[in-house]
Amino acid sequence: MSVYRSHTCGELTAANAGSEIRLSGWVHRVRDHGGVLFIDLRDHYGITQVIADSDSPAFAALEKLRAETVIRIDGRVKLRDASLINPKLPTGEIEVYATATEVLGPSDDLPLPVFGDQDYPEETRLAYRFLDLRRDSLHNNIMLRSKVIRSIRNRMWDQDFTEFQTPIITASSPEGARDFLVPSRLHPGKFYALPQAPQQFKQLIMVAGFDKYFQIAPCFRDEDPRADRSPTDFYQLDLEMSFIEQEDVFNTVQPVIQGLFEEFGKGRPVDAEWPRIPYAESLLKYGSDKPDLRNPIEMQIVSDHFRDSGFAIFAKLLEQDGTEVRAIPAPTGGSRKFADRMNAFAQQQGLPGMGYIFWRKAEDGSTEAAGPIAKALGAEKTEAIRVQLGLGEGDAAFFLGGKPENFEAVAGRARNEIGRELGLTQENQFKFAWIVDFPMYEKSDDGKIDFSHNPFSMPQGGMEALNGDPLQVLGYQYDLACNGYELISGAIRNHKPEIMFKAFELAGYGHDEVEKRFGGMVKAFRYGAPPHGGCAAGIDRIVMLLADEQNIREVIMFPMNQRAEDLMMGAPSEPTNEQMRELRLRSLPKE
Incomplete structure (x- = not known):
C-alpha cells in the first residue's frame, strides 16, 4: 500500500465495502454526535465520510483535529444504512471506519472558512488565496478554466493550426494600453516591455510561411481594473492565418467558440445565428459596440x-x-x-x-x-x-x-x-454577434487624428481610402460580442509597407518613426508578405461567462486586487538599493 493513500477521496464506492484502505486529505468538517465522530475528508477529487467511535484506536487523535488539518487515515470501508446514503456524493453509499491516523500537516486557526460559501471581504480572500482556492465554487471554476483551455487546444489542432510561443521580453508596441517596462541591466537607460499582445510576432510568423498559428498567450497591460478585466495580465487564444479574408476568420472561429459554450455552458442554449452588425449601427441601436442581444x-x-x-x-x-x-x-x-x-x-x-x-x-x-x-x-x-x-x-x-x-x-x-x-x-442563454466596420481613426480631445483601434489593420479601400477624410475610413476590424461582453477582437492586417506608412502618417507618425518603432515588421513586409489576419479571444472572460460569474477574479487562480496589488505575495514591492544601482535607476519621491 502507498505511504499516503490507496484511493482518492472521490473514488470509493459500494464495490469497495469490506476493503482495508488508506486515504489522505484535508479535514473539511468535523461533527461530534455524542461519542461518534463524523469527519468529511476532502482532496482534489472529492469527499469521503470517515467515522470513529470510542472503540477506534484513532478516536483520541481525531477528536483533537482542527478544520483544514492534513491527515492520513487507515480504515475499513463500510456500507451506509439505506436511510443515510447521500446521493449528492459519488462516495455517498459508503463511509470509512478509522482504525489509525497520522497528522501530515497541522493547521492554525483559519482566517476564513473553507466549508460553505459564506461571503468574505475580497482583501481577505486574496491575501489567503491558497485557502480561498480550497472552496468548492472557486476550485470548480479553476478546473473549468483548465478544461476550457484543453478543449480550445484540441479544437485548434483539429483545424490544422500549429501552436507556437512568442517572446515575453520584447519592445514596446502601441496596443491601446500602457506597457509594463522592464529595465535592461546590460543596456543601461534602455527598457524592454512585456507584450500587450503577440501582435507583431504572430504577423511575422505568417511572413515566415507557417500559415496557421495559435497560442494560449499571456498578455500584459497596465490598465485600470474593471469587473471583467484584470489590471495586469490576462490570457487569450491568439490566432493568425494567411491567405484569408474576414469571412474566413469568422468561419474558423465560430465552431471553436460555439463548441466551447455548448460543451461547458451547463445546457444553456447557444444561438447559432451570429449576425454581422456594423459598428455605427451597434452604437445607434444598442449604445454599445458589445451589445447584449438577449x-x-x-x-x-x-x-x-x-x-x-x-x-x-x-x-x-x-x-x-x-x-x-x-x-x-x-x-x-x-x-x-x-x-x-x-x-x-x-x-x-x-x-x-x-x-x-x-x-x-x-x-x-x-x-x-x-x-x-x-x-x-x-x-x-x-x-x-x-x-x-x-x-x-x-x-x-x-x-x-x-x-x-x-x-x-x-x-x-x-x-x-x-x-x-x-x-x-432572455436570461440563461448565449447570444453572439460580430461587430464589423470599425472606424480606423478618431479625433482626440486636442483635435488630433489617432488610431481608434489596432493600428496594423488593413483599411477598407486600401491606399485610395487613406487619401480622403481619415474619420470616414473603415478598417477590416471586427469584435465578437456575447451577452454584453467583448470576447474577441481581430482584423485583417495591413501587409503592404506603402499603405502602412500612409496609415501611420495620418495618425502623426513620420516615416522614420515607423521605421524605428516597427522596423522588424516593415523590413519583413518588403520580402514577400502574404495577406493575413486573425484575432484574439479573452480566455478569462470566456470562462467568467461559462462559470456564470460577475467578476473575472473568480476565474483566475492568483489575481490582483482592484489596486493591482498581489496581497498574498506582496507585489509590487520596493527594490533593494543594490538592485537599483545595478540597473542604474533612481526612484523619484511620490508627488
Missing part, C-alpha cells in the same frame, strides 16, 4: 418628431450641428412609477434626467400618450412616435438628446436596465 430593445432616432416642436428642450438642442434625439422603447413599461424609476437611473448616471412618454387607455377606449413630453408635443407627433417604435397601450419610450458621443453610453446602460427591469432580457 435584450430585444433597439433604439431609434426620432429627431424629426422633436424638431421645431413644442418640446423646447429638444427643439433648441436640435438647432446645433451634430445633435439628435434617440428613443429607447420600453414594451410593458407604461406606468409613471416605472418612468420615474428610470428617470432616477439616468440621474445616477450623471445626466439631468431622461424624458419619457407612456401610452394608456383613454376614457373613450382609445390609446393616449401621457407624460410631460406628450403634453408638449401634442397628439399627432406622439402618435407618430408610437407608430415608428411599434408600441401600444401599456408601453413607454424614453428619450435622450444631444451629441451621440455624450449620451450614447448612458443610453446603452439604460437600455440594459430597462430590459432587466421589465423581464425582456
